[in-house]
Amino acid sequence: MNPLKVYNSYSREKEVFTPIIAGHVGMYVCGPTVSGESHLGHARPFITFDVVYRYLLHLGYKVRYVRNITDAGHFEEEGREAEDKISKKAVIEKLEPMELVQKYSNLFHWAMLRFNNLEPSIEPTATGHIVEQITMIEEIIAAGYAYEVNGSVYFDVKKYAEKYPYGKLSGRVIDDLLETTRELENQDEKKNKQDFALWKSASPEHIMRWKSPWGVGFPGWHIECSAMSAKYLGDQFDIHGGGMDLQFPHHESEIAQSMICNHKMPARYWLHNNMITINGKKMGKSYNNVIKLSELFTGSHALLAQAYSPMTVRFFILQTHYRSTLDFSNDALQAAEKGLKRLWDAYKELQHLAFDPLKERDIQTEDLFYAYCREMDESMNDDFNTAKALAHMFSLVNHINSFKSGVLEKKTMSAECFAYVKEQFASYIENVLGLKNEDELELDKLKGVLDLLADIRKESRAKKDYATSDKIRNQLQQLGILMKDEKDGKVSYGFE
C-alpha cells in the first residue's frame, strides 16, 4: 500500500503526507463570506475538504478541522468606491449587519447539513477575533513590515519580498504585479501598489466598525485567517485548503503575515480545489451565471429540468478529481443521479449477500474483490482521487449485480472475503465519500403500506389476476414508486 500523497500547491508536486505531530492533523479551510446565499460553486470546496477530513479520520488520524466564517465583510473595491460587502448588503436588505450575517450563516449551515458534510471542529468568526487581528497587525508594524496612513494600515509587500519569496505559492513575480495592478481607490495611500490592507479606516457611514490603535475601522481580508488559524492550530499546521481562486492574493498574503509574526510558513501543505464551470466559464457572481443551492434542490432555475438532491450534487462533484475543473450541465447531473442510484442499489444488494459453506470457493472472484477494495485505498491515497475510487466501486457494483443475476454463482466467496468487502464498501460509501440514503425517512413511513401492496401484487400475480397487479404497480408508479418483480418471486420496491 502506498502512503497518502497530496498535491501541494506550494511545491507544485505530490508529496507524501507526514503530519507535524504523528497521528494528529491540523487543517484550516477558508470558509464562506456570509453576505449572500451559497451557490453550486461554493459547494465544491466544502464537499472536497469534507472528504479530505473524512479520509484522514478514516486513516485513523485525530483531526482538528477549522473552517472560518467571514462575517466582518472585507472591503471590496468595485468601481471607485471602497465597499464593505456585508455593510452594503445590510443596508440594501434593511437589516443589522449581524442580522444579515446570521441569516446567511444559517442558510449555509442548512446546506452543509443537507450535503452531509461533517461539522468542523471549530468554526471561528472574523468578528469574534478582532482583538487577535489587531494584535497581529501591531506585531507586523513593530517588525517594520507595515505602516499606517490616515487610520489605515498596509502591509509592505516590497520590503517583505526583499527577504521572502512573495509570490511563490501563486507563481507570481513581484515586478509583474507592479505592472499589472489596476488603479484603485486610495491607491495613493500605499507606498507600493502591491501592498495590501491589514486595517481599513471606516468612513462615518460605514456600519461595521471597531476601535483600534489607528482609529475606528475594520480588518483587512487576509488577516482574519492568519489570526484564527494560528490561534487554534498553532504557528504552523498541516493542511491549508481553499478554492484555487484564493491562491492570490489571499493565501499569498496569509503566508506573508504569518512569516513576519510567527517566523514560519503557516501551513505545510496547501491544497486547492478547482472551479466549477458552466458552459466552460467559471461560475461566479461577476459572470452572472450562478445556480444557488436552493435553486438546485428545488429545480427552480432555467438551466435545470428538475430538482436535484444534495446527494446527487455531492456524487456529481466527487466523480471528478478535485483539482480538475468540473463543467456543469443538466445532462451531467441527470447522469450523476442515475449513477448514484445504481451505486446505492448495489450497496443495498451487497448487504443481503452471504456466503454458503457448502459451496466451493471461487478464489478468482475473491481475488478480484480484494483487488478492487485495495484499489479504492490506492486511489484515495493518490491525492484523494475520488473519481478513480468510485470507478473501482462500480467494478464491485458490476460483480455484486452478477451475483444477483446468477452470472456469478451465489455464495461462493469465503465469509472473510464477504465481510471484508461489505465493510470496505460501507466504509467508503458512507464514511469516506459521505453519501447517505435519502429515501430512508420516507421509507420508514411508507414501509408498512408498501409491504402490504407488494404482498397483494404477489398474490394477484400468483392467481394470474394481472388487472389487480398492474393496477397496483401502475398507480404507484404515478406516485414515483417503482415496484419490481424479482427472479425469486418476491416483489420489491424503490423510489424513482
Add this chain to the structure above:
RNA sequence: GGUUCCGUGGCCGAGUGGCUAGGCAGAGCUCUGCAAAAGCUUCUACAGCAGUUCGAAUCUGCUCGGGACCUCCA
C-alpha cells in the same frame, strides 16, 4: 500583456509510455404475462502537425482552440 492549466468517444469524466477506466446515453440479446431492474455482447476516443521511442492519450516542439489567476471571488 504576464503567469498558469487544459483540450479524451453523443454527454460527464479517470488515466503511472505497453494492460477494459468509470458513469450516463445508443444498439442487439437473456430473463419476464407485460414492465422495471439486472446481466451479457457491442458502437463511437485521445484537437492538429512533426519529433523522441521497439512502442505515446501519456514525453518534446510547434500550430489551433479554451479556461483560470493577475481586482472581489470557492
